[in-house]
Amino acid sequence: MRREGPGAPGAVTAGAREPLCTEFEFELPRGYVDESGTVHRSGAMRLATARDELVPLRDVRVRENPAYLSVVLLGRVITRLGTLADVHDGTVENMFASDLAFLQDFYRQINAEGHTRAAVACPHCEESFEVELAGSRLGES
Numbered sequence: 001m002r003r004e005g006p007g008a009p010g011a012v013t014a015g016a017r018e019p020l021c022t023e024f025e026f027e028l029p030r031g032y033v034d035e036s037g038t039v040h041r042s043g044a045m046r047l048a049t050a051r052d053e054l055v056p057l058r059d060v061r062v063r064e065n066p067a068y069l070s071v072v073l074l075g076r077v078i079t080r081l082g083t084l085a086d087v088h089d090g091t092v093e094n095m096f097a098s099d100l101a102f103l104q105d106f107y108r109q110i111n112a113e114g115h116t117r118a119a120v121a122c123p124h125c126e127e128s129f130e131v132e133l134a135g136s137r138l139g140e141s
Helices: 050-058 060-064 066-077 089-093 097-112
Strands: 023-033 039-046 078-081 117-121 128-132
Touching: 023 066, 023 097, 039 060, 039 097, 060 066, 066 078, 066 089, 066 097, 078 089, 097 128
Parallel strands: none
Antiparallel strands: 023 039, 039 078, 117 128
């Protein structure tokens, strides 16, 4: 995992906060098969920026077919996939549907972190813990 920002090694912080993790490892259920027949399963995805979510909206393919948004967006945030030199929307476009669905869920999970969880305390023992307020997918409860 790559860590950046105020919590990066050597950075001085006022509180005892954990370093911000901006890149997350994943393993595709089936794997992307490149033109030589090599299967690529292990990869990494970085947190999305506002720009990552806005730029694809100007893409002609997305304007013609809004479902293409996730393909373009994932092509921007996947930083590594197996031994591929470059991962882009064309790579994502040629993935198996099950791998695309996995990556869409993974994207939601890493980018919604902190927004769908709440710290609570047990009324009986007063032990603190976190609960998930949303379902496993955004929009579910």
